Amino acid sequence: MEKPHLLIVDGMALLFRSFFASAAMKQYIRLDDGTPTNGVQGFARHVLTAQNLMKPTHVAVCWDMGMHTFRNDLFEGYKANRPAPPEEMLPQFDMAKDVSEIIGWKNFGISGLEADDLIGSMIEKWKGDANITVISGDRDLLQLLNPATTLAFTKKGYMEYDTYTEQRFREEYGITPKQFAEVKAFMGDASDGYPGVKGIGPKTALQLIQTYHSIDGVLAALDELKPAQRMKINENVEMLKLSHQLATINCDAAIEAELNELVMPTFNETVVAQLENRGLRLITRHARSLGL
Template sequence: MNEQPHILVVDGMALLFRSFFATAPMNQFFRKADGTPTNGVQGFARHVLTAQSMMKPTHLAICWDMGVHTFRNDLFDGYKANRPSPPDELKPQFDMAKEVSEMIGWKNFGEVGMEADDTIGSMVEKWKNDAKITVVSGDKDLLQLLNPSTTIALTKKGYTEYNVYDVQRFEEEYAIAPALFADVKAFMGDSSDGYPGVKGIGPKTALSLIQKYGTVDGVLAAIDELKPAQRSKITEYEEMLKLSHQLAKIHTEVPIHATIDDLSLPTLTQEKLDQLTMDGYSLITRHAKSLFPNG
């Protein structure tokens, strides 16, 4: 009997931003001959190559946001409204990262109007019964996607250290099912995404409410049992609570136009490595050769 495929699903946006901001403060932009910065792109590719060598997947997919505006902005004007626009040195690197991905042979995914998280969630939903899946990201929101065949590896330090969650670890730490993480987020809100949840309810209270009542709807159904202070806060912010839940929940119905076979790992040929070097990405080439000396 053949072993199940192991798909590495990479949050390309998370790794690109992380790589950019790891080197930009030191003015290490690794510019091409024409002056275009490459620090985010080269860091992203090196990170994925390292993950590939450590985690030994059989298949690989890279997921991207496709533009700033998503259905969540249509639901709530304030969604991510407080985020500064990307630095000028990062802007050209969004398209470059996808190009480098294709050059190496990785398959890019993204849907206009959805976030990378939703594409990742849809891949997990589509293939959870057919493959072992490891998701690499820095985004804890993805913990809601955990299932018996899916592991979330949250970036921790450098290219090699991860905070790894499976269902067992999540349930031990949170004492709820992973899917209910969105219900917890609905109460506590998310300052980086710009939605408030219920003002005055922090992470501990949010978690204890979901542990006791199961869901946002469960808490609302039991509103009369709550302490007066909690009851008044939740009643005052009930509409925002419901909206925050919609914003926190990762969608899993994005169409994924691919089969698992389409995600097969590419071979790192000398021709590809030469092309990367010629295009100004010699750091990637060197890193690839150190990790995969035999191609």
């Protein structure tokens, strides 16, 4: 019997991507009352296209629930340098979740966790029961790859993805997916606001893990490193370990659902009516163009 195919959507990643792609051209697609909907309509169209392209049997949409997470408790500077969302985007966060519910996609979000943590926890929960595809733009998720999981990174428009399997990752990086968080710990992440080891970039970070397999392995072999590398690491050991905590996706979150609750919904006339009553006609037109 063929396994179910679960599509996990990084909702916030698609919402932001859709918003900025159209906001750059001032295309906010406002409702009659002036509320912008460009991010929401782009998000829904993106997922509908993926549904048509990838033919999943089940779907889940994961969301961040506010800016503060357990990582901010670990490190005050975590994501502190990110600008606030544009004013036109603010009403679209709740609207996107509402649209997801109308269409029948089940939303997931837990206060204090990021969407990445929910995605990781879903993969951990269902990797033995389903083939899983994750849609996102966040390469931090590479650490979640396993034989049952494929990552589809947004690339261009609604149709093009840069797709990673565990095999492709191992061939390109020469490490296991779980070791990717240790690479991130050394190189840091400017977008997320943690420095890693200052002076060690992506290439050196990867080489260190390829050679010594882990942070502990590197620390145990410091005498083998070049003096400059040894000094940089010695000066930043605590930040290195903290950066590893920040880079590691939590896969232990409680997912309060069973797989059979995530069956792909039918885009029927009731859904069409609800969306069009809210002025979201671009979504329904797009669904019809896909034959849904």
